[in-house]
Amino acid sequence: MIEPFGLLLAFSGAGTGGVRFALSEGADALRWRVLRESAGVLPGASDPFLVRDTGGAIHCLTAGGDGVRVWTTADLETWSGPRVLPVGVTGVRAPKAYPDGAGHRVIFTAGGRAYGVHTAGLDTAGLDTATAPVPLLDRSGDDVALLHANGVEYRFHSDGGTLVQCRRDGDSFTEVKHGIGDGEAAVVFAGLGGRTWYLLAGTGDGLRPYVTRGIGIGAWQPASPDGMPAGARRGGVITVTEDEFKRLEAHA
Template sequence: MNDDDAASQHWLFAYFTPETEADGEQVRFAVNAGPDAKSWTPLNGGNPVLVSDVGERGARDPFILRDHRRDRFVVLATDLRVAADGDWDRAEHRGSRSILVWESDDLITWSGPRLVPIAWENAGNAWAPKAFWSDERDAWLVFFASSLPNTAEVGGGYQRMFVAETTDFSSFTAPVLYLDLGRSVIDVTFLQVGEWRYRFSATSRPAESPEDEAHVFIERGRSLLDPNFEPWVIAVGKGDIRQGEGPAVVLPPDGSAPLLLIDEFGLSGYHLFEAADPDLRTWKHVHDAVLPPRARHGSLLAITAEEHRRLTARWC
């Protein structure tokens, strides 16, 4: 990485758009249009960059990562196309148990998608896969949400978080239960700040729920697999947005405050928040941020100035 790359602060945003659009539920890219994450340039004219022609032929919740060990970029996504029947009960309880995988060595040419089974055989779905490197396990840990049958042995058919390991995104270990709150929990993602791992999750309940509202919450632990994460922030953005899921969080390379995107699903889409204190207790709503139109649950990847130039040269 040269000095220009080291000083740059560029982001690639991978996202999808709603099932109400003819070409929704496919992977789109955008890059930030300035020195921060407040404005964005959709690539390829806002049209999909990656399209699934396997499984359910839809790709939701894309998560993009840089695999340093293999010098590859990887996109994971949910194998789901709600537009086909509009049946969310089917999607959650009788949907795909596989995830989608694309790979690239330059962010321009992509192989895939591969359809990779990952959930338990009796699971109802495999949603929103996200991968984080574990030095402890010397492997990528892939976290995803899955429902199980409503039986006396496992309880109700709500969403739990599972984790599987991989080194190549082709073969995965059998998943193990990672997080069970006794009610639905989805969209787990992490941010490391110093010695702490901050875990962001969503509760998957509509805002009119008589119980807990659907908001992103934060916990703090020492490692990805720490069994003793402590509650940190109960409902990020409450008061600024009515409900939230699909958190995407990054630590800028220049050491400035962490940035958090939250999807106000079913309403106004993504909103940008900025940590207002070093302990990530308080988050400030960035009211003048303009996200790509209709952007839904996605992820952010720090890219170099050269990668930014390459993307804009190809797709703008």
């Protein structure tokens, strides 16, 4: 079992020099230190999202014109890839992946629509099992993010530029909160300890954070963006162990 000690953020955006990585200030998910040597680690990549599989390997999904590109690391220093998850549509951006017990659900946006596919895994063999893309929303929309909390799946998306939280009820979703704030649903994650949740919204001014301890009612409050990495627009967050945190801290 992986005991979380800190948080790692992968991000990209205007002026960031491609994909970069930042480490949380201890357990503080609102303050990040950019790793000095992270520029150019994943050449030509953008729109990163981090996910750790059940075997402990860490994957970084990035956008690709012909599909989703997947990079993999065992030590957070050396990355292999990219391998391509072909999804049958062009113009892919903002890919994300979520373990679902039987592989991973991969979601992304293309042509103004949000889609989802299922794979048996994020290794080479697993990527070859990808299902056909299925629309996630019944209309055009921006970035979509998912969150599992307290046994419930929540979906976040943008409606006319404002953020919306919905709760899965069977095969449909029920709106929980409309108007959380402005921007796209770049990433949503649980803080260390599992009692606080964070939403980092992508805006023209960078990542804008929101915080809640009432995830079930969508009681989000804006937080100061001063601790966010400069220029970041999109990203993904995973927890890291104490050993991983200390090795990464040497590059902060």
